[in-house]
Amino acid sequence: MSAVAILNIKRGGAGEAQYHEIHEVPFEPGQSVLDALRWIRSHLDPSLAIRYSCTSANSCKECMVMLDGKTVYACTARLEGREMLVEPLPNKTLIRDLVTEIAPPDERL
Amino acid sequence: MTHLETDVLVIGAGGAGMYAAIEAARGGAKVILADRSLIGRGGATIMAQMTVAVALGEQEPDDWEHHYADTLAAGRGLCDPALARLLCEEGPEVIREMDDWGVGWARQDGSKRGPMKQAFAPGHDRPRCVYVDFLNTGPAVSKTLRTRLIRTPEIRRVGDLLVSELVMRDGECVGAVALHLATGQPVTISAASTVVATGGLTRLYQRNSASANMSGDGYALCLAAGAELVDMEFVQFFPIGHLAPRLIGMDPIMWDPFRYKLGGRLLNGNREEFVHNYGASDDGKYVVTRDLATYAIVKEVEAGRGSPHGGAWLSFEHCSEAQLRAAAGPVIDRLAKNGIDLTKQAIEVAPIAHYHMGGVKADASMATRVAGLFAAGEAVGGANGANRLSGNAITEALVFGRKAGRSAVDRASRQGAVRADASVFDVAAARLLRGKSVRESNPAALIEELQSLMQKEVGPFRTGAGLGRALGRIEAIQGELPGMKPPAGKPYDTELADWLDLSTMLCVARCVAGSALSRTESRGAHQREDFPGMDAAWQTNQVIA
Numbered sequence: 340m341s342a343v344a345i346l347n348i349k350r351g352g353a354g355e356a357q358y359h360e361i362h363e364v365p366f367e368p369g370q371s372v373l374d375a376l377r378w379i380r381s382h383l384d385p386s387l388a389i390r391y392s393c394t395s396a397n398s399c400k401e402c403m404v405m406l407d408g409k410t411v412y413a414c415t416a417r418l419e420g421r422e423m424l425v426e427p428l429p430n431k432t433l434i435r436d437l438v439t440e441i442a443p444p445d446e447r448l
Numbered sequence: 449m450t451h452l453e454t455d456v457l458v459i460g461a462g463g464a465g466m467y468a469a470i471e472a473a474r475g476g477a478k479v480i481l482a483d484r485s486l487i488g489r490g491g492a493t494i495m496a497q498m499t500v501a502v503a504l505g506e507q508e509p510d511d512w513e514h515h516y517a518d519t520l521a522a523g524r525g526l527c528d529p530a531l532a533r534l535l536c537e538e539g540p541e542v543i544r545e546m547d548d549w550g551v552g553w554a555r556q557d558g559s560k561r562g563p564m565k566q567a568f569a570p571g572h573d574r575p576r577c578v579y580v581d582f583l584n585t586g587p588a589v590s591k592t593l594r595t596r597l598i599r600t601p602e603i604r605r606v607g608d609l610l611v612s613e614l615v616m617r618d619g620e621c622v623g624a625v626a627l628h629l630a631t632g633q634p635v636t637i638s639a640a641s642t643v644v645a646t647g648g649l650t651r652l653y654q655r656n657s658a659s660a661n662m663s664g665d666g667y668a669l670c671l672a673a674g675a676e677l678v679d680m681e682f683v684q685f686f687p688i689g690h691l692a693p694r695l696i697g698m699d700p701i702m703w704d705p706f707r708y709k710l711g712g713r714l715l716n717g718n719r720e721e722f723v724h725n726y727g728a729s730d731d732g733k734y735v736v737t738r739d740l741a742t743y744a745i746v747k748e749v750e751a752g753r754g755s756p757h758g759g760a761w762l763s764f765e766h767c768s769e770a771q772l773r774a775a776a777g778p779v780i781d782r783l784a785k786n787g788i789d790l791t792k793q794a795i796e797v798a799p800i801a802h803y804h805m806g807g808v809k810a811d812a813s814m815a816t817r818v819a820g821l822f823a824a825g826e827a828v829g830g831a832n833g834a835n836r837l838s839g840n841a842i843t844e845a846l847v848f849g850r851k852a853g854r855s856a857v858d859r860a861s862r863q864g865a866v867r868a869d870a871s872v873f874d875v876a877a878a879r880l881l882r883g884k885s886v887r888e889s890n891p892a893a894l895i896e897e898l899q900s901l902m903q904k905e906v907g908p909f910r911t912g913a914g915l916g917r918a919l920g921r922i923e924a925i926q927g928e929l930p931g932m933k934p935p936a937g938k939p940y941d942t943e944l945a946d947w948l949d950l951s952t953m954l955c956v957a958r959c960v961a962g963s964a965l966s967r968t969e970s971r972g973a974h975q976r977e978d979f980p981g982m983d984a985a986w987q988t989n990q991v992i993a
Contacts, residue, residue: 352939369694369786380942381892388940392490392659396699398587399489399659415697434630438940446487446605448450448628448635 342366345422346375348387352435366418371395372425373402373413376437388436389413403428404437449877450628450635451870454480454604455860456853457623457639459611460666462491463845464825464852465645466593467542471853472643473602477860480637481597482609482626488594490661491647492803492826493845496586498705499569499577501839502539507556507566507575512536514573519840522571522737523805523833524972525987526679530812531831534851535844542846543578551592553578567708569838570737577839582777583705589842609635611665612948613876614642614673614821621673621821622866625876629945632938634880636873640863641820641856644670644808645849648826649683649956651949653801654896654903657686657701663949664956666827670808671955675816677992678829679806680956681963681974684836685908687741688714689800692757695786700800702779703762704838707734709775714741715761715794716753722760739835739973742799742908749798759798764790799908803841805832805973806963809991814852820859824852830989834972883935883944891932891946894925898953906961911978915965922961926954963990 344364351357362383364375376389393399395414402413405426413425431439440447456472458465461483469481483490503515516536520527547553547564554565566575580588597603609626615636616622623638649664650656667677688707690700706712711733716722723729726744728736736744745760755761764772769791773780780790788795807829814822825845832840901921905914929951934944967990969983970976 367694369696371696377892381890381896385887385890385892385943385946388942390485390940392485392661393495393699394660395696396495396659397697398494398699399485401486401489412697417696435938435940440630442486442607442630446607448606448608448630 342368342420344375344418344420346379347422347424348437349426350387350436353433364418370418371414372406372411372416372418372423375418376413376425388434388438390438401441403441405429449633451873452480452635452637453866454478454637454639456641456643456856457482457637458643458645459624460491460645460647460827461487461605462645462647462825463493463589463593463842464827464849465643466597467846467849468643468645468824468853468856469603470593470596470600471850472857473600475854475857477602477857479603480606480639481603482606482611482637484608484610484629484661486607487605488590488597490659492658492662493842494586494590495658495699495701496589496842497583497699497701498579498585498708499567499839500543500579500585500842501569501572501576501837502543502578502843503536503576504540504543504564504566504578506563510574510576512539515539515576518572519832519837522835522837524835524982526833526971526989528830531828534812535831535840535847538847538851539843542850543843546589546592546846549592549596551588552580554581569708570735571837572839579705583702583779585842610945610948611669612880614669615872615876616673617869617872620819622872625873625880627880627936627944627948629940632936632941632944634877634936636870636877638866638873640860640866641822643822643824643852643856644827645824645852646827648804648807649960650801650804652899652902652953652957652960653907654899655689655798656801657689657699658802663953665952666823667807667959668952668955670816670821670823671992673818673821675818675821676809677807677959678809678989679833680829680959680992681967681990682805682834682972683801683960684738684803684805684973685742685799686802687738687745687799688762688797689802691755691759691796691798693786693788693795698782698786701802703797706764706776710764710767710771713763713766715763716748717755718753719761722748722753737835738838743975745799746908755796757796759796761794762797763794765792765794767791803836805829805834805836813855814848815855822852822856824848834974880936883933885935887943889928889932891943891950895946895950895953898922898925898950898957902957906957906964908973909975909977910964911976912965915961918961919958919965922954922958929954959992963992966990
C-alpha cells in the first residue's frame, strides 16, 4: 500500500531570499524523511542541497534539520501521510537549502 | 584560491585514515586529515557492529599464525601473503593500543582490565573476535580515534573536502585538489606523502551496508595517478542484511551480533531451515560463511521460496526476552520503537553489498607503485583474497592505517618540503571550475540507475551476458558525462558532488564488471552461473593499470 506525503521545504542560499517549495512524495509506511528528500533529488530536483552519509544508521549525525519546528535527524524522523515542514537549523549558519554549518569550528577550512 | 601545505596528507577519516594521521604525527610530521564528510563520522568503521578479529589469546590460547591460516583459507588461494600476514601479525599491537586509549573492549568478568571477551565468528578456528557492547564496536573505535586526533596538535582536521584529483609532478604524487563543499571552491594541498584511506565501493550497489561516501573514490583517484588495482571482481555480500520491516536509525548489518550471541534460525518463505541443503550446517549456531549463506538465500528466492520481500526469515522467536536483552541491551528498546518484538516475530533479511576485497595494489609498507602515494584500510586490495573472514576489516583498517602513517612520515622526512611550484595544482583546479550550468540530465538519478544495474548484473551471481550488458550501459553513461559537468563555485552544490561521484562510480564499476567478466570461474565472493566451480588455472590475481 503506497501513501503520499507532502514536503514543504524551505530553500535558498546564504544571503539570498528564502522560499518554500512543495513536493508530493510517494512512500511506504516506515520510511524516513531523509528517504523522501533523497527521492526528491533523484526524481524531481537534484539541486536540492541536503547532507548525510550513513543514510539510515544515525551514526554520521549530518542530516539534522527542523521538522515542523522541531530539531530532528532526517534519517530517524518518520515520514507521515500529511504536509510536513522541513527547514534548515535556525541556530547554525546557513550554507544552502537544508545544509547548515555543523562541523566543529576547528575542522573547518 | 586556498592552498595548503603539509608533510603528510591523509584522505579519508575512517579508522584507517585516523590511525594513519595519528601515526604520522607521532613520527614528527605535520599532517592534514581531510574528509568529504565530518571527521571520523563517515566511512565504514563507524558502522561496524561487532567483531574485530585478532589473535590475542585472551579467551583461548591463540597465535597470529592460526589467524593467518584462517584468513588464507577464507581467501580461496588469492590472498596476498605479505598483506594477510601483516594484518594478523600486527593486529594484537593495534588492538591493545586501542585498549590503552580506552576503547572499552568487552571483558570476560565485566571489569575494565580483566581478560577480554573473544567471540567465535564463522571461518575462524577458535573464539577470536573482540567487540564493544552493545553493537557499539564501530562508534567506540571511531570515538577513541577522534579523541586521539583532537589531542594531537600536529594534525589539522578539515572536513567537507571532496578530493577530485591526485596531483602528479615528474611521476610523483605531490598532493591533491579537492572541492570544498561548503564554499564550492577548489582547494589545493601539496604534500610530500599522500595516504588514500577512502574505504571501499559498496555505494555502487542499490542495497549496501555502508555510508553514501563509499563510492570507491580512492580506487579511481589512484588508478588515474598511475597506481594499480587488484582483485576488483571480489565484492563481499553480507548475507543477512536487514530487509523488512522498514527500520529507522539502525544499520542494516545489525543482525550479525544477534547471531554471534544467540545463533538464531534462518528460514525460507515456508518457514523451513534450508542452509543444510547447500552443504553447510546452520543448526541454530552461526557457523555458515558469508559466501555460502548468500548463495543459499539467493537460490531459495529464485526457487520461489523467499520471504515476502524477497529474502529469508531470521527468527529469534525461540529466545526469551531476558536472553535477548542480555545479548543486545538497549537495542531491544530501539527495536520496540520500530514496532518489533523478536520474541513474537521473525524479521526478513537478504544479502547486501558489505565490503570490497579488491582495491589499490600496495606492498606491505602500504606503498603503491607511484612514489609518494600510499593506501590504507579497505582501499587496499589483496589481504583478504576472494572472501574476507568476519572480523578482519577493522583490524585491517587499524594495522594498515598505522603502517601507512609510518611509511608516509618516513618518506616525508627523506623528501623534505615539496617544491611550491603551483602550476600542476592550477591545472587540476581549473578542471573542477569548468562546466556548464544548464542541466540536461540528473546525476542523482543516474547514480540510482547505476546502483540498480550493478545489483542486478554485477551482484553476488553473475553471467557473461549480464556483465556484458552492465559494461555496455556503464560505457554509454560515461560517454554522456563530459557534457553534463556543472562548474564549481556554488556552496554545497550537491549536483556537482553527484557528478564527481557518478564519474568515480562509473570508473570503478567498469573495473569490477570487467574483472568479473574475465574471470571465467567461481571463487569466493565471485560466483559465475555460467562458470560454476573453482578452476585451478584461475588461482591468480587480476591487476588493472
